[in-house]
Amino acid sequence: MSTPIKQENPRQYQFRNTPSRNTGDGAYEKYFKNAVKIHQQSVDLRRSLFASKLDDEISVKKVTTKQMSAKKTVDVDFNINDENLISSDEDAMSVDLEIPVSKSRRSVAVIKRESMARTPSVKKPKSTPLSRRSTFSAVKSTPSMQKRAASRIDQTSDALSLYEKARIKLHVANTPDCLPCRDKQFSDIYNFIETNLRNQTGGCMYVCGVPGTGKTLTTRQVILCLKEGVSDKILAPFKFIEVNAFQVTEPHQIYKLIYKELTNESVSAENAVGLLEKKFEHKSSEPIVLLVDELDMLCTKKQDVLYNLFDWPYKKNSKWIVIAIANAMNLPEQVMSKISSRLGLSRLIFQPYNHGELEEIVRLRLQELNVFESDAILYAARKVAAVSGDARRALEICRRATELAERDSAKNSKSSNLVTISNVDQAVKQMFSSAKITLLTHSSKMEKMFMKAITLLYQKSGMEETSLNRIIETYNFLCRAENIQPLNRTQLLNVCCSLAATKIILLEPCKNIYLQRVRCNMSTDDIEYVLNDNK
Structure with a gap:
């Protein structure tokens, strides 16, 4: 017989006269089954106590408010006694599991009756019971709050609702029914796509202009009009695919994006190129209109991505119609001649809006609102x-x-x-009151001239990054044009480092200082606002 375990922790199991496993008479198995049975009884006891406790909470809701406050005292006493009575499974077994289920239940009932006897009696008021009042408030409170909020809006003036309607109509994502001041560009894109659809041929069109001039929006409106012609059986059906170069992390990933839009299948970029090439070996059933936005982000050293995009429409069995949109107006001149020969034939330029056109755009959206x-x-x-x-x-x-x-x-x-x-x-x-604008506003004249050179390069190329060498060349050109003595390369490098320290520009590390890439860290509109405001 083994010695009993010393009770060092009240939550440890403690068995007295535990039989040995090696006796061979089945005493250990019988003892183990008995222990499991008693353990299950303690679990049932805890479940019954929790169930009775839940019933008490439900019944509490049917008494009055004063009875509820008095009942809380009873619940506190009951919970304290319940915590002392109901221990864990280990506590029940640590005292040899001698608590019978019936005795524990009677103890709980006696404790409840004693606590209720100590509670002073309260007369039942004639008011509405709590359960009915809570039901009424749960159903009626929210609508009444909404009505009060609406009444406040009505009491001020009708202009508040007009303000909200105006903000909805002036939101950038709210596409108007018609596009003002872009009738010529709309007709040029429409005629180009419609001609290729009727002739069942492919072609390329390069659409360029500064940001915010309606390039993408006008092209989408053209596609909507063409789809209406397909529904009216005026034009043959075609498939429209729109991709944005900002959606990919690397230029070659554009193949994967195009193939997924075309077939709803995901493949790698390397496999997508081959699969798209095979599509042009067989005569396609319907034309495909491909809209590539932010084209200048697909420029690479080999320029193979641009070459493939603009070479596919001129394949023998191809019916691809590519509409390429970018900010740079001279992108065809910057790429290889075999690409520029395809881009330069159909080029459409979106000029910036003047004040009259901008006024017309805003008034058209607010024509029904004063x-x-x-x-x-x-x-x-x-x-x-x-x-x-x-x-x-x-x-x-x-x-x-x-x-x-x-x-x-x-x-x-x-x-x-x-x-x-x-x-x-x-x-x-x-x-125009950000921290970077404030820093640039109070910067030196040469620092502003440096930023002006970056802005001029961006307007010419449409590329957000450029080398420090090109910035220095443009800076010297601007200084000569304005009859200003330019700084030498060492001084100009200090100016560049000063702007980089304030995070107005970002520098890419490079072994050769003058070949490092420079990226502007603020909008060109903000830069022009500061430069024009200081004139």
């Missing part, structure tokens, strides 16, 4: 046209001006409900 003063829209259009001519920036400024006007209207009920020039001017200052 929210802006007439001079306020013109002021916003002139501000944006002087910097970049970006329609998206004009919409964002007007949208922010409505928020400022709504805030002023809520503070002062006597103020005008229309968006004024002061609201637009405040929105313009907020749009």
